[in-house]
Amino acid sequence: MLTKEETHNELFTMGHTGCSGCAQSMAVKLIMEILGKNTIATSATGCLEVFSTRWPESSWKIPWIHSLFENSAAVASGIEAALKVLGKKEDITVLSQAGDGGTADIGLQSLSGMFERNHDVLYVCYDNGAYMNTGYQRSGLTPLDAFTTTSPSGKVSFGNNRPKKYMPEIAMAHRIPYTAVASAGYPMDLQKKVKKAKSIKGAKYLQVDVPCVPGWKYEPKYSVKLAQLAVQTGLYPLFDAEYEKIISVKKISKKVPVEEYLKLQGRFKHLFKDDAGRAEIEKIQKIADENIERFGLI
Amino acid sequence: MDFKVGIIAMPGAALSNKTGSFANEVPVFMHKTCTGCNLCIYFCPEGVVYGDKKTKIYDFDSDYCKGCGICAEECPVDDIKMVLVEK
Amino acid sequence: MKQVLEGSMAIAGGVKMAEPHVISAYPITPQTHIVEHLSQMVADGDLKAEFIMVESEHSAASVVLGASACGVRTYTATAAQGLLYMEEVVYNIAGMRLPVVITIANRAISAPINIWNDMQDAMAIRDTGAIMLVAENNQEAYDMHIQAFKIAENRDVMLPVIVNVDGFVLTHTFEVVETIDSIEKVREYLPPLNMEYKLDVENPYSFGTIAEPSVYTEARYNLYNAMNFSRNVIIDAAKEFDDMFGRFYGGLTDSYKMDDAQTVIVAMGSVLGTVKDVVDELREAGKKIGVLKVRSFRPFPEEEIVAALKNAKNVIVIEKAICPGKGGILSVEIRDSLFKHKINSVSVNGYTLGLGGRDITPGNIHGLVERAEKEENVDGEFIGLSQQYL
Ligand SMILES: Cc1ncc(C[n+]2csc(CCOP(=O)(O)OP(=O)(O)O)c2C)c(N)n1
Ligand code: SF4
Ligand code: SF4
Ligand SMILES: [Mg+2]
Numbered sequence: 020m021l022t023k024e025e026t027h028n029e030l031f032t033m034g035h036t037g038c039s040g041c042a043q044s045m046a047v048k049l050i051m052e053i054l055g056k057n058t059i060a061t062s063a064t065g066c067l068e069v070f071s072t073r074w075p076e077s078s079w080k081i082p083w084i085h086s087l088f089e090n091s092a093a094v095a096s097g098i099e100a101a102l103k104v105l106g107k108k109e110d111i112t113v114l115s116q117a118g119d120g121g122t123a124d125i126g127l128q129s130l131s132g133m134f135e136r137n138h139d140v141l142y143v144c145y146d147n148g149a150y151m152n153t154g155y156q157r158s159g160l161t162p163l164d165a166f167t168t169t170s171p172s173g174k175v176s177f178g179n180n181r182p183k184k185y186m187p188e189i190a191m192a193h194r195i196p197y198t199a200v201a202s203a204g205y206p207m208d209l210q211k212k213v214k215k216a217k218s219i220k221g222a223k224y225l226q227v228d229v230p231c232v233p234g235w236k237y238e239p240k241y242s243v244k245l246a247q248l249a250v251q252t253g254l255y256p257l258f259d260a261e262y263e264k265i266i267s268v269k270k271i272s273k274k275v276p277v278e279e280y281l282k283l284q285g286r287f288k289h290l291f292k293d294d295a296g297r298a299e300i301e302k303i304q305k306i307a308d309e310n311i312e313r314f315g316l317i
Numbered sequence: 318m319d320f321k322v323g324i325i326a327m328p329g330a331a332l333s334n335k336t337g338s339f340a341n342e343v344p345v346f347m348h349k350t351c352t353g354c355n356l357c358i359y360f361c362p363e364g365v366v367y368g369d370k371k372t373k374i375y376d377f378d379s380d381y382c383k384g385c386g387i388c389a390e391e392c393p394v395d396d397i398k399m400v401l402v403e404k
Numbered sequence: 405m406k407q408v409l410e411g412s413m414a415i416a417g418g419v420k421m422a423e424p425h426v427i428s429a430y431p432i433t434p435q436t437h438i439v440e441h442l443s444q445m446v447a448d449g450d451l452k453a454e455f456i457m458v459e460s461e462h463s464a465a466s467v468v469l470g471a472s473a474c475g476v477r478t479y480t481a482t483a484a485q486g487l488l489y490m491e492e493v494v495y496n497i498a499g500m501r502l503p504v505v506i507t508i509a510n511r512a513i514s515a516p517i518n519i520w521n522d523m524q525d526a527m528a529i530r531d532t533g534a535i536m537l538v539a540e541n542n543q544e545a546y547d548m549h550i551q552a553f554k555i556a557e558n559r560d561v562m563l564p565v566i567v568n569v570d571g572f573v574l575t576h577t578f579e580v581v582e583t584i585d586s587i588e589k590v591r592e593y594l595p596p597l598n599m600e601y602k603l604d605v606e607n608p609y610s611f612g613t614i615a616e617p618s619v620y621t622e623a624r625y626n627l628y629n630a631m632n633f634s635r636n637v638i639i640d641a642a643k644e645f646d647d648m649f650g651r652f653y654g655g656l657t658d659s660y661k662m663d664d665a666q667t668v669i670v671a672m673g674s675v676l677g678t679v680k681d682v683v684d685e686l687r688e689a690g691k692k693i694g695v696l697k698v699r700s701f702r703p704f705p706e707e708e709i710v711a712a713l714k715n716a717k718n719v720i721v722i723e724k725a726i727c728p729g730k731g732g733i734l735s736v737e738i739r740d741s742l743f744k745h746k747i748n749s750v751s752v753n754g755y756t757l758g759l760g761g762r763d764i765t766p767g768n769i770h771g772l773v774e775r776a777e778k779e780e781n782v783d784g785e786f787i788g789l790s791q792q793y794l
Contacts, residue, residue: 069614084611086612087496090466093466136457
């Protein structure tokens with residue numbers, strides 16, 4: 020049972036200015052439900068930071084700090100060190116957050132440092148596949164052929180010409196105790212992984228697929244559906260790993276062709292115009308098939 | 318000297334921002350076929366759906382609902398429908 | 405206790421007396437010895453602190469930012485390229501009003517790469533909102549670090565303090581330094597940090613929010629105001645230090661043989677030693693000459709400078725940094741201070757020398773004194789150029 024009053028007491032409160040249907044805000048809400056009030060969080064510059072803390076408002080009911088775009092993991096390292104000094108480390112979870120750009124591009128160095136030093140920090144990357152806060156420019160996690168404002172499709176281009184950087188494997192290469200990939204489309208699986216991460220000491224990496232309404236160009240009601248399709252096509256494999264070893268994968272219940280996923284999103288609509296576009300869709304299908312093979316998703 | 322200005326905000330102060338004004342549509346919980354699966358609570362990005370598994374009575378907070386329609390889209394038994402907001 | 409200490413050891417020793425809880429470091433010459441000494445103190449259990457060896461200066465500053473926001477005392481050190489890499493975070497630390505103390509082992513900026521001393525690195529970050537003090541010798545460097553924490557942590561200041569120490573000239577040179585034996589006395593001078601707003605699960609504030617146009621200006625004004633207010637805090641910290649430990653180097657500025665001086669040499673940092681020697685000679689020869697030491701560059705000691713220079717004829721400013729497209733930096737600010745006070749009888753001559761570790765010799769100083777008699781308002785002219793390389 021959840022009452023209206025209780026919803027107002029959530030640790031990440033309503034009243035923020037995220038877009039209608041924003042899956043990133045959904046993921047934050049789900050994560051905070053598990054982490055609880057003994058959490059200190061950092062956020063990198065990006066949508067979440069902007070829509071949750073417009074002074075004097077804040078959606079956070081836990082201590083939270085935003086410093087810059089590329090230093091979320093370093094600020095979290097400092098917080099963890101301070102908590103050690105204060106003798107509070109055992110009781111408090113340090114959560115470090117950033118978008119895909121703040122994680123895999125500009126923040127990669129500070130994240131790598133935090134991993135290598137194995138700070139007791141849970142790092143969460145909200146992956147919406149582009150620099151959304153600045154108006155949908157491409158990042159290292161933008162998928163192949165997606166239209167973004169800096170990888171537009173055009174007469175001689177199908178949009179983003181590189182596949183997504185495989186960030187979770189970069190995390191695993193640091194031999195940190197826990198790496199997980201989750202999705203806003205599967206809240207129980209997400210919360211299970213957060214619970215597990217919370218119980219482990221040392222550096223943890225969690226990457227969450229969070230569809231973005233204006234960036235991906237779809238109707239807001241499809242946020243969950245798209246997140247689920249990304250998993251069911253094989254384009255976004257969900258798994259978790261301890262150190263270098265994968266310990267579980269989320270199996271695909273019914274394989275869906277990538278087309279079903281792509282056609283709902285304006286960022287891929289240029290692929291549906293002609294045969295050349297169809298050939299690109301084949302390339303994307305190949306990425307999905309390879310994921311299915313590599314992670315044993317079926 | 319109040320150095321908090323522009324730098325430090327009070328916890329949860331965003332509640333003063335009634336985002337219900339974003340919504341063009343809002344859900345209606347019909348309470349006919351509901352199975353009490355709680356998915357509408359899980360999936361609401363704003364966290365404004367509340368209710369009870371046992372009684373299968375759910376509702377939402379119109380002060381903050383942005384009208385995204387996810388609750389209605391994801392309801393496995395089509396027990397939520399979206400209706401236009403009269404403005 | 406009197407000891408012969410390398411400058412870096414004196415700095416590390418001063419920092420140790422302040423008992424910081426979190427120290428972060430990334431190596432860059434000539435800062436390295438400072439953090440090496442500190443890491444050894446931690447390794448030996450002589451200093452109880454979390455010492456975090458980070459992967460970059462950007463993270464060095466970010467780590468102390470995060471720790472400081474939790475309400476613990478923090479310290480880091482850098483120089484030149486490292487400082488420039490850190491600059492974005494220094495602005496952020498100041499903007500968030502966190503009392504971090506940072507040492508800069510002042511060094512030239514690349515290109516061309518040069519590891520030796522000048523003050524171009526410090527001048528590049530002069531508008532960050534950090535208080536910037538400059539130490540003259542190893543003894544002052546030791547004492548100034550203890551004072552720095554006191555200034556930074558003052559409730560009405562709450563700003564980072566940068567202590568500038570000339571790279572190599574001080575950091576790698578041995579001098580006699582009188583260290584403080586009693587940690588209790590230092591604790592009395594520098595009470596434990598007690599921050600009103602910090603990252604704390606019992607009082608969960610949000611730090612680093614977005615300030616819209618309606619409030620950003622006020623946030624910056626509050627910082628500006630705190631910087632102005634820190635003038636008195638810096639002076640008081642120096643006086644209180646004198647009362648308790650018997651050493652004083654001036655507040656924002658210090659005067660040397662300034663009575664009746666017609667010619668005044670203005671400088672910052674270690675070059676003051678050479679300058680004072682030359683002035684001693686010239687005084688003996690009957691010249692009315694004195695020295696004005698700038699100890700606090702930010703906040704800028706406008707009142708003190710005007711009071712000290714208003715009756716002089718000729719002012720010589722030693723510029724160890726250059727502002728391409730303009731000229732001097734310190735001399736420009738001095739000229740502006742006098743102008744504002746409607747004093748136009750003083751000629752302020754800025755001369756650029758000592759870049760990239762080139763010695764500033766007594767001969768150079770004598771030369772400047774002679775030149776300044778014949779010139780008016782020189783704007784950062786380069787001194788001692790080798791014609792063969794031009
Ligand atoms: C050093 C720096 N470079 C660029 C920016 C501009 N910037 C702010 S947020 C942002 C995009 C954030 O993208 P991402 O990390 O993916 O988060 P999202 O907004 O998509 O959730 C950019 C480019 C900045 N604030 N700081
Ligand atoms: S732009 Fe995308 S990520 Fe940002 S608030 Fe809107 S939906 Fe969320
Ligand atoms: S329409 Fe969207 S915001 Fe409103 S209750 Fe349903 S899921 Fe929540
Ligand atoms: Mg993004």
